[in-house]
Amino acid sequence: MPSCSVTEISKCIVYPEKRSTVADLRLSVSDLPMLSCHYIQKGVLLSRPPPSFSFDDLVSSLRRSLSSTLSLFPALAGRFSTSPSGHIYITCNDSGVEFVAASAKHITVSDVLSPGKDVPLLVREFFVFERLVSYNGHHKPLSAVQVTELDDGVFIGCTVNHSVTDGTSFWHFFNTFADATSGACKIKHLPDFSRNTVFDSPAVLPVPPGGPRVTFDADQPLRERVFHFSREAILKLKQRTNNKVNGIETVVNTEEILGKVSNDGMITNGNGNGKITKKKSYDRTAEISSFQSLSAQLWRSVTRARNLDPSKTTTFRMAVNCRHRLEPKMDPYYFGNAIQSIPTMASAGDVLAKDLRWSAGQLHRNVVAHDDATVRSGIADWESNPRLFPLGNADGASITMGSSPRFPMYDNDFGWGKPLAVRSGGANKFDGKISAFPGREGNGSVDLEVVLAPETMAGIENDPEFMQYVSEVSYGC
Helix, strand or coil: CCCCCCEEEEEEEECCCCCCCCCCEECCCCCHHHHHCECEEEEEEEECCCCCCCHHHHHHHHHHHHHHHHHHCHHHHCEEEECCCCCEEEECCCCCEEEEEEEECCCCHHHHHCCCCCCCHHHHHHCCCCCCEHHHHHCCCCEEEEEEEECCEEEEEEEECCCCCCHHHHHHHHHHHHHHHHCCCCCCCCCECCCCCCCCCCCCCCCCCCCCCCCCCCCCCCEEEEEEECHHHHHHHHHHHHCEECCEECCCCHHHHHCCECCCCCEECCCCCCCEEECCCCCCCCCCCHHHHHHHHHHHHHHHHHCCCCCCEEEEEEEEECCCCCCCCCCCCECCCCEEEEEEEEEHHHHHHCCHHHHHHHHHHHHHHCCHHHHHHHHHHHHHCCCCCCCCCCCCCEEEEEECCCCCHHHCCCCCCCCCEEEECCCCCCCCEEEEEECCCCCCCEEEEEEECHHHHHHHHCCHHHHCCCECCCCCC
């Protein structure tokens, strides 16, 4: 693996094409806890553009399309401000975002993909604002884009303040940016900046002296791998968790694999890219989902690899989108954070001694139970004690699942084909942090970006129960 040293070619501030008319946006109950988290860093690896389209041409095109996209997403071109009362706002003042053009021509697409190996540290150099805490949005841009030219490809990395967006809003922006670059004449969906939701609150978050800091050790030795699970493997896992319910054989609902339920409760087209096709009735309480089945298998295997005392309490946290859980439902394109964390706890002994159906069932029950009343209860609890989100694995027995295979990551076609892969930077990574991506081939396949302590990673790599479902992925490069 070549050592990476990305060379910065140019850096500038890109401003919105049109002046913002959006009023200041007060950070919500879901935004404020993220002030101690790093900026989100996600990006796409692309093949090289056609020879007629030089890297300089690409840089110019990206700047223009970013400017026009920011006119639709003015919050990303703003800055934070704190009022005398202590409330924090996004001031949509058109201050702009950072744009970097860089070169790493000694790095190939294959170097980045590293199939069957750890994700190389060089990927972190494809992003700006490494380890920047979101509270710094008071004086730093709230978003940034870096485009890096490789030997045989291009990487476009996007960095966004986590108190401004959750994953749903992040990919909405990224998709729109890609559409604008590819020359799309019509924007598919405009963001909703309304703040008349249950998440809007007069509660004030106490800010510690010097500003918030991350709540985990960012220098802890870690390993990071992307494990691929094909549609067939996911079906097998789902069969294990659903083939007997109350002693009765059931049929696996392959429609849930081929057409995932999207964040707004619609059935997606099943290619793993999150496109909405049509409304269908789907009873999400009827059976354990494919993703819950996969999560349960990961919970078992990581718990086994950690060699925990059987009495030790383990926690599996899943971030969930609340837009469709509220009554009435929020706009699916609400721009901001609208997420909550669902913790499921069980002793290490139970997770390992009981079968996969049991662990999956614990996750399933908690996800299904997270309804309107539960969301509102969580908001009220936070308002009674405003606090930052304690990201990390303080007890050594936790797993945190973020992102989602429902996000339309592979819809980011900048004009010459869909991405070869999705990768993230070094932000918010600790032992037990998992990010779920759709598989490139779609059809219900899933990639898990797994970050673990080195000895724990070695344990799951040697766990036949886990590795039997893992396969190599064809990147089409």
